Amino acid sequence: MRKAEIVTAVILAILSLYLMWKSGEPPSWNPDIARFDNIWMIKGEGPGSGFWPFWLSFIMFLSTIWIAVNWFRKTSPMSVSDEPFLDAYGMKMLVQVGGGLFGFLALIHIIGFYGAMCVFLIYYLKFLGRHTMTVTLLISVLTPVVCFFFFDIAMRIVLPKGYLEPLFIPLYDIFL
Amino acid sequence: MEVISALADGVLVALQPVNLGLAILGVIVGLFVGAMPGLGSVNGVAILLPFTFVIQSFTGGATSPMIFLAAIYYGAMYGGAISSITLGIPGASTAVATTFDGRPMALSGKAHIALVTAALASFVGGTVSNIIFTAFAPALASVALDFGDPEIFALMLLAFATFVGLGGDDIPKTIFSICIGLVLATVGFDIVSGEPRLIFFDITGFSHGIRFLVLAIGVYGIGEMIWTINTSRYSSSMTQVDVSAKNIWLAIKEFKTAWRGTSIGSALGFFVGILPAAGATPGSLMSYGVTKLISKNPKEFGKGAIDGIAAPEAANNSASTGAMLPMMTLGIPGSPTTAVLLAGMVIWGLQPGPLLFTNQPDFVWPLIGSFYISNVVAVLINLAFIPVFLWMLRMPFTILAPMIFVLSLVGTFAAYLDMFDVWLMVIVGVAAFFLRILDYPLAPAVLAIVLGPIAEPKLRQSLLFSDGDFSIFFTRPIAGPITILAIILILLPLFKVIKNKMKAAS
Numbered sequence: 291m292r293k294a295e296i297v298t299a300v301i302l303a304i305l306s307l308y309l310m311w312k313s314g315e316p317p318s319w320n321p322d323i324a325r326f327d328n329i330w331m332i333k334g335e336g337p338g339s340g341f342w343p344f345w346l347s348f349i350m351f352l353s354t355i356w357i358a359v360n361w362f363r364k365t366s367p368m369s370v371s372d373e374p375f376l377d378a379y380g381m382k383m384l385v386q387v388g389g390g391l392f393g394f395l396a397l398i399h400i401i402g403f404y405g406a407m408c409v410f411l412i413y414y415l416k417f418l419g420r421h422t423m424t425v426t427l428l429i430s431v432l433t434p435v436v437c438f439f440f441f442d443i444a445m446r447i448v449l450p451k452g453y454l455e456p457l458f459i460p461l462y463d464i465f466l
Numbered sequence: 467m468e469v470i471s472a473l474a475d476g477v478l479v480a481l482q483p484v485n486l487g488l489a490i491l492g493v494i495v496g497l498f499v500g501a502m503p504g505l506g507s508v509n510g511v512a513i514l515l516p517f518t519f520v521i522q523s524f525t526g527g528a529t530s531p532m533i534f535l536a537a538i539y540y541g542a543m544y545g546g547a548i549s550s551i552t553l554g555i556p557g558a559s560t561a562v563a564t565t566f567d568g569r570p571m572a573l574s575g576k577a578h579i580a581l582v583t584a585a586l587a588s589f590v591g592g593t594v595s596n597i598i599f600t601a602f603a604p605a606l607a608s609v610a611l612d613f614g615d616p617e618i619f620a621l622m623l624l625a626f627a628t629f630v631g632l633g634g635d636d637i638p639k640t641i642f643s644i645c646i647g648l649v650l651a652t653v654g655f656d657i658v659s660g661e662p663r664l665i666f667f668d669i670t671g672f673s674h675g676i677r678f679l680v681l682a683i684g685v686y687g688i689g690e691m692i693w694t695i696n697t698s699r700y701s702s703s704m705t706q707v708d709v710s711a712k713n714i715w716l717a718i719k720e721f722k723t724a725w726r727g728t729s730i731g732s733a734l735g736f737f738v739g740i741l742p743a744a745g746a747t748p749g750s751l752m753s754y755g756v757t758k759l760i761s762k763n764p765k766e767f768g769k770g771a772i773d774g775i776a777a778p779e780a781a782n783n784s785a786s787t788g789a790m791l792p793m794m795t796l797g798i799p800g801s802p803t804t805a806v807l808l809a810g811m812v813i814w815g816l817q818p819g820p821l822l823f824t825n826q827p828d829f830v831w832p833l834i835g836s837f838y839i840s841n842v843v844a845v846l847i848n849l850a851f852i853p854v855f856l857w858m859l860r861m862p863f864t865i866l867a868p869m870i871f872v873l874s875l876v877g878t879f880a881a882y883l884d885m886f887d888v889w890l891m892v893i894v895g896v897a898a899f900f901l902r903i904l905d906y907p908l909a910p911a912v913l914a915i916v917l918g919p920i921a922e923p924k925l926r927q928s929l930l931f932s933d934g935d936f937s938i939f940f941t942r943p944i945a946g947p948i949t950i951l952a953i954i955l956i957l958l959p960l961f962k963v964i965k966n967k968m969k970a971a972s
Binding site: 291294295298302309312313315317318328331335336337338339340341342343346347349350353354356357360366367368375376379380383384387388391392394395398399403407410411414415418419420421425429433437441445447449450 | 520523636637638639641642645646648649652656658659661662663664666688692695696699862864865867868869871872875876879880883885888889892895896899900901903904905922925926927929930934
């Protein structure tokens with residue numbers, strides 16, 4: 291954890307500096323305004339548009355330095371912890387679950403929400419949960435069906451269907 | 467008298483079939499999310515908030531969706547005890563203290579007494595807090611009507627200061643969490659100047675701002691779930707419970723011996739719940755501590771003392787109503803769950819704050835009425851369906867987790883019809899998981915995202931009014947003391963460090 295604590299503090303410090311830089315950005319339509327002109331009080335207008343995010347990002351930056359000082363002095367629980375940031379189980383779980391989620395997201399663009407939902411549930415229930423094929427198929431098929439009737443049919447909230455769109459047209463003809 | 471009449475009208479509206487049905491459904495969902503380890507009231511309301519648009523489209527107003535979400539909140543406070551007692555794993559952080567005595571009592575073969583005590587203490591805590599809420603809320607709202615921009619900003623500052631001074635988490639990490647929440651709330655177009663702000667890498671998805679639901683569902687639907695999988699490793703073992711009618715009746719009779727814990731929890735929980743950053747978890751822990759302190763048999767605590775179950779359970783229910791007080795009267799949420807409820811009110815077209823009581827009595831009083839109804843519904847359902855909840859707790863987490871992931875993704879898309887938001891939500895969730903491992907508190911960030919869009923205009927209006935002079939926050943009669951109190955709270959950890967050093971030196 292000790293190494294992760296300081297690495298995260300450095301990443302968050304860079305993020306804070308980036309946010310400070312970005313907050314001072316002038317609007318593209320007004321080239322006369324210099325960067326960081328908007329982070330101060332403007333006469334007759336009050337604080338500029340960058341005032342609030344810039345100074346908050348500055349406080350964020352200061353707090354990351356504080357975290358680093360605590361790490362150096364070993365005064366925070368994480369700075370003295372010798373536990374791993376993620377053990378072998380945690381790393382494997384993150385790759386499997388996180389990877390599955392990003393796979394789900396990517397699949398939505400190809401086979402739509404319902405198809406991706408079905409694939410994700412089969413992956414999770416069968417390969418991660420090691421459930422029986424009956425349980426897996428029951429949940430993986432029923433969930434998209436219930437969602438379709440709830441969102442597309444009852445609520446008229448059309449979820450993306452990707453290349454599977456033609457398969458849904460007969461269903462629309464029947465139910466809408 | 468006026469309050470009683472308004473409350474009676476509100477109760478009648480809350481008893482209308484649609485509202486009563488939603489309260490029952492909300493309580494059942496709440497009991498379930500509260501009971502499932504890894505899920506709490508905030509996960510329940512955040513994941514289900516997009517689905518309340520459906521309720522609104524059918525009922526036409528904001529009252530019914532709010533009754534549904536408030537009932538989830540209520541139910542979750544009851545549900546947390548079920549897994550604390552039978553699994554030894556708190557269903558939510560609010561039920562941590564219930565585990566101290568609930569689990570030993572269950573292991574000694576008296577799980578039915580523990581479950582019934584938890585349910586009845588929750589009911590008493592909920593009822594007492596509802597009565598205090600009804601008495602105080604309209605009065606506080608009428609005082610708050612005099613608040614101007616500096617006063618409201620000072621109150622927001624106080625809300626954040628309590629997180630720093632009393633939150634109990636790592637201070638620089640808490641400050642970081644508050645600030646990043648406030649900064650993320652500024653993404654999009656500045657409402658005062660119309661200038662674009664923080665449009666990262668010129669991605670157009672950021673131009674509409676980072677929506678609250680994206681962050682709330684990311685943190686509580688994805689991040690917390692991954693964190694729970696990592697810590698629980700899908701494992702738990704449940705204690706057998708004999709929940710025959712005879713045993714439940716005997717347990718109800720036994721409850722009268724828990725009067726001390728119930729009374730302390732009900733009173734203390736409410737007032738701790740009002741404080742931002744405090745809420746139900748510290749409320750229940752404090753009530754447990756105080757009850758143990760004044761108990762005639764403090765040595766029984768930790769071994770299955772009935773007061774040790776009653777105190778935290780009465781307190782967490784009482785605190786959940788207490789947290790509603792600043793949200794409803796001042797527009798300042800006292801907990802992450804009330805922050806989601808507040809965001810819901812904004813999405814449904816309401817303006818939270820003191821004017822709510824004068825401008826929207828047809829929303830406020832039915833909601834307060836529903837607190838009473840939900841409380842009764844929750845205790846009845848809890849007692850009647852203990853076996854069903856025990857059966858549901860046996861649902862493997864490997865089924866529950868993917869269903870929650872699916873609900874989170876579908877719910878986020880359905881709310882905004884934008885795949886950018888769904889991607890962002892998952893990225894936020896994974897980032898929240900990493901930060902959670904390193905003890906970065908995420909509740910202040912969620913609160914900040916809700917309060918940010920209110921706090922910034924108030925600060926800017928105040929400074930415009932004072933021509934850039936910050937003394938406006940110190941010189942006004944109401945804003946001044948609040949600001950000074952906020953500063954004291956921010957400096958409180960520093961005082962503690964100095965005190966400890968002086969003690970060590972002497």
